[in-house]
Amino acid sequence: MGQTVSAQGSANQAMVDKYRNNFLREVEANVEEGDWVKMCMQCGVCSGSCPLGNAWEHPPQELFMMIRAGQREEVLRSESMWMCTSCYNCIVRCPRGLPITHIMHGLANYANRLGLAPKMSPTRRFAKIFWDNISTTGRVNETKLSIRLYFMDGFVKGLKTAFAMRKVGLGMLLTRRLNPFALFAPGGIKNKRQLQQILKRAYEIEDQRKGFQ
């Protein structure tokens, strides 16, 4: 998640050039679990099972059809797969055994990698805040995470959110579910530098395998 905008743009163009208009092949090659997409038989059980189904512009079944129909931009710029809450209802019910939840996250991640994911999607922003939080120290710092989340739309909005949530916050403090000192304590795993190295190497391997520059 650390690439610059121009690098993302060129990565996208490289993929367009590489796969021409065969988006299905691009998904198979670059999206996690993407080689399952072709096995969809369009029964619609996933779309019908999704508890947030009506919040999706394109339910999973439709996304799979769009991938086959080569609607690359519509799919990758869609906010739909960012709506997945990983309840796994679709995976349990899919008669063809497609790992639909994983494919949704795979698509979201790929769209983000190419810089096509909708910038202001709240779920995308939460995902980024969460990833930055956990990948910095190797552990989730919930206090910092909450504060970053509250204040992501500016200081005033953050104060309003904090005020609205004060009862929950105080309750968590009193029951010691939230540690105020974690704001200042470094926390995290022992060898943070090594974690960064592992992640860096992982990015390199992925870039190399998928042909990113």
Add this chain to the structure above:
Amino acid sequence: MPAESKTATYICRGCTLGERLDTDHLVQVAQSECGSHLAKSHDYLCGRHGVELIQNDIDNEGVTHVVIGACSRRSKTEAFGFGTVAVARANLREGVIWSQPDLAETREATQEMADDYVRMACAEIKFMQQPAVNRERGANRRILVVGGGVSGISAALGAARAGYEVLLVEKTDALGGWASTFHRKLPDREPYARFRENGMDDLINQVETSTHITVFLNATLSRTSGAPGQFSVDIATRGGTASTENVGAIIQATGFSRYDARQLPELGYGKSADVVDQAQLEEMARKSNGRGLVRPSDGGAVESVVFVQCAGQRSDKPGHLSYCSGYCCNVSIKQAMYFKDQNPQTDTNIVYTDLRAPGNGEDFYRAAQLKGVAFTNGSVDQVTVDGDRLAIQFRDEILDREEVIHADLVVLATGQVPNSGIDISAEPAGEAGSVHGGQARVPVDSILNLDYRQGPDIPHLKHGFSDSHFICFPYETQRTGIYACGPVRRPMDIAQSVEDATGAAMKAIQAVEGAASGRAAHPRSGDLSYPSFRREGCTQCKRCTVECPFGAIDEDENRYPVFNESRCRRCGTCMGACPVRVISFENYSVDSVGQQIKAIAIPDEFEDKSRILILACENDAYPAMDMAAQNRFEYNAFVRVIPIRCLGSVNQIWVTDALNAGFDGVMLMGCKKGEDYQCHFVRGSELAHERMGKIADTLSQLQLETERVEVHEVEITDIHRVPQLINDYAATVDGIGPNPFRGF
């Protein structure tokens, strides 16, 4: 009844009959009231000792007619099937104690019911004979198979392996039919993910080396006459030579013709050589011989191919087939695999509205998806030529929008049209090219050239397919001893045809064996009785010949009916039709039922007891009532039920006699009629409805309410509904009051 006849009545006390009923009274009814020569009761009649008791009386006391008052005639048929004597059954268990409540206050009505059933059985037996074997039977056991495709070959091999001699008649100059033109065939065994070699050469070789099969190539049937066990067929070969052969049964495996894709110009057929149907693609694949499939127009490479499913099928448009041919989705999957195997980079797209992959086709479908065959849910509107490519315009049903894709080759999945000969139910086709239903009718040749009065081919069921009922009794046709199998019966693929052909071969074997011993075919399999008529009384009205659903009755030169006993299915539709009541069976006649109706004791007009007669079809309605009783679903105690062979055998005299005798109502229960009929004799139920529709006139002449006669369609599963129907009708009858003829 012959002078030497002797009737014995046996009342069972088992299954609590002895506790619920006064069996001594029943014995008395049989002996003093009905004049039974012997009357006994037994604790366990179907047990060894009970059966021995009866057998002993037959052997040593000269008993020729047996009345058994025990369970339904559908139970214990083996124990009570003595074979040498006529047997009548009084249904005391299912018909009485199991369908009536066990209460002190209902005991009288229950006993009255039992008394009546014993009286009815005693009356019936007076008009029953153990049927003598039909003398007109033929014992030819050869089987004729018409059609040398995969269905015909499989039927011939099946019958030959079972030891029967087979004649195989093929119109063309080679065996194999459509199946030999296929490059590969659909998987019919594990692994279902992979198509198989078509294997026809091996089958043809088996036919040619079989000592039991005689093959006639370039041959057709110019005349077919006779009956099961004694058909005579004239086989004409193209050279002009003809031979007459005798056979016992016929299997019609005449297959299909491919739908004429020239009727689909909107899908580009005929406009571009690169639009082909599935049969053409098979031919291309077979001829390419592994060198790779190319475009027919210019020999160029095929980089993308689109399969259009349901081309000219499942559509109401004029000239299209309204049905699904069932095999074409699997075939398109197979053909898409040809391209993927040749070059995995080829774009193969199957555009379908409903993908139907019967059998183990689901595995095949999945295998194609794994190979990267794309499946698009859409309906194709148009295929047009766009430069040297084709543009396929379709509506994407998932994305709900119009799309256009381009391809080098388009394959149309067109359907199967049965080769079923002449539609004998259609009005005579006037001038050639006359228009019928907006569709020009192409004159067709007869296949069997039957010299039956009813027409030269077997009747069609739906959409021109030759069948009698493809779910309940497959392979049966409406002509006894002639069986249909393969795509002439319904659209099907090779594996289904092979299975079908094997089934039809077994049916044909049953038919020749049954005919040889004078026994009926389905559904009264094994029945020895057959119809006969009193010539002096016949008025030559032809109703029996016209109404026989199986074309069993011809007419002689004096216009009297000629019963071809071996063709008869023993439904009695002729008996129900006969206005002068001259047609009868040895164990089933206007009298055998009419006398039962008269034997029922009608309470006098001052008693508050109604009587309702039910004539119930033995195929579905009567078993449904038995099953209802087995579940102890109770019904009104004032009904008396008589099982009949088919609603078609109901003669109007029974209904008028019943009303004259004082019955308050008559219920007729038969099978479902109409297009989706379940009548085991095809037309019986429908005919009964027609005939009873006319009974309203008779009722009004007698100044009776039309509600006094009701006809119901009952299915075998209606075990909850039948008691309800009876009780509702009893309430209706109570509402209209007693029959004014009561007591006259």
